[in-house]
Amino acid sequence: MRDPVETNEDRYRALFREAARPVLAFVLRRTDDPADAADIVADTFLVAWRRIDDVPPGDEARLWLFGTARGVMRNHARGKVRRTRLGERLRAELESLAVADPAIAVTEVDAVRAALARLDELDGELLRLTAWEGLAPSELAVVLDIPAGTARTRLHRARARLRAELGERNVDDGHVPAGERVLAHDPRCQ
């Protein structure tokens, strides 16, 4: 019989090996300040270590980490995460990392970015998760903690709204029932 402590350790190392870079990329794409990204990645993996028993197996672990990172980012935006010594080295490295400056953008990209910014937060995130992380609707549902059917429907609407924002006016009415505003609280986030 394997030692359960060692099993958790091995599992965590494997999780980190597989998911650390995708999670770092996920966070870097969603934060302006690379130093903040270091804090958020560190906190996300700290949550994963403390809650290793809750981390789902297989590829769903990555989705769980994305969802957790979203919660950490939300806390960060609300000033609930402070700089710690954890991840100092990563922070120093990221601060010198040349991430594309959103201010320096070709016109089309700039227009798309602006159009995305005008969308509802959930709509924008559905589109970003699809395009940036390459997630399928069923995976969007895991990250965003919403029903898979809702994810599909909302993705369809989000695309329609983005087209509308980009000047293609073939969109449905754009009304979102209040009950679908599901992102106000993510129970996975401490």
Next chain:
Amino acid sequence: MDDARLDALVASTAAISDDDLAGLDISGLESLVEEIMSRNELQSHPRRSVWPFRAAVSAAAAAVIVVALFAGQDLGRRGTAWAAPLVAMAEATPRLVVDAPGWEVTRADEFGADTGEMTFSDGKRSLELRWQPAGAAPALSKDRAASSDHFEPVTVLGEQATLYRYGGTTDYTTVWTDGDHALEARGAFRTLAAYKEVLASLRRLDANAWLDAMPASAVRPAERAAAVRAILADIPQPDGFDPSRLETSASVRDRYQLGAAVAGAVACGWIESWVRATDAGDAAAAARAVAAMGSSRDWDILDEMNPDGDYPEVLWEYADAMKTGAPVPAGKVMTVREAYRSALGCTP
């Protein structure tokens, strides 16, 4: 435009791709896993804190006033005479409170002259106040502006401030500078007007009145010896255990922090005696230590602390491991004797 074209357009807005990142040598990322796992010790994770790390047994306790608090009391009614160093530190903080009927301080974590965080609540709503060095203000404002869908100028205690609403929420926050500090007051309110009303009720107190406003669970220096003795009442103590060092301190601590200090000191003593007895082949003395630690599930202070943090659970983990000989999770598989000092905050 079809979905694939649209997705490609969205993809083009990403600041960095997975492939870009995969090609980078980021040793800080590789070392993070060890940093995290080596922090799997009590000090790192009291659940109560909204911050990821707050030392449960902090060596910096003398440098900061630790008053992480559970419950409140009415402002300014205690009338305690505070020790001069404490007053001096309070003088250097913003010393703001919500001065409105029913509002009280419910939490104040590790505050000092430069940084601090407090929560005020009237039982239904709460306002979080943070302060940092004034130099942090531009980054703070930029960050809040990026997250907001509404902002407006307001005045807080005579200072020009900016009020933000987090996008798609009724969470409001206001950022301003006041002398040496950047301040932020954040809360979730039904309406902007309700938030503004509470914001307008912020008032600055003098140092003594502000310290008086701290909740009842804060253990004052003058009350400390009695509190330590009460905590020790149901805890078996190893031979030669001297509680006097625990009883004297000029800093304010909350019950959780004090409980960790006291229970931890006893546990450290027992584990040390267990290590010595085991090395000396003294089975009876080792068994006494195991039994004493085994009684820790009945220590009242740990029950009191348990909803608020992980210290009791870690201590119990060590008690169990002493009994069974099992390893403990401490970043790698370690024995009790290898890991207990770091995990429980034992000092040599």
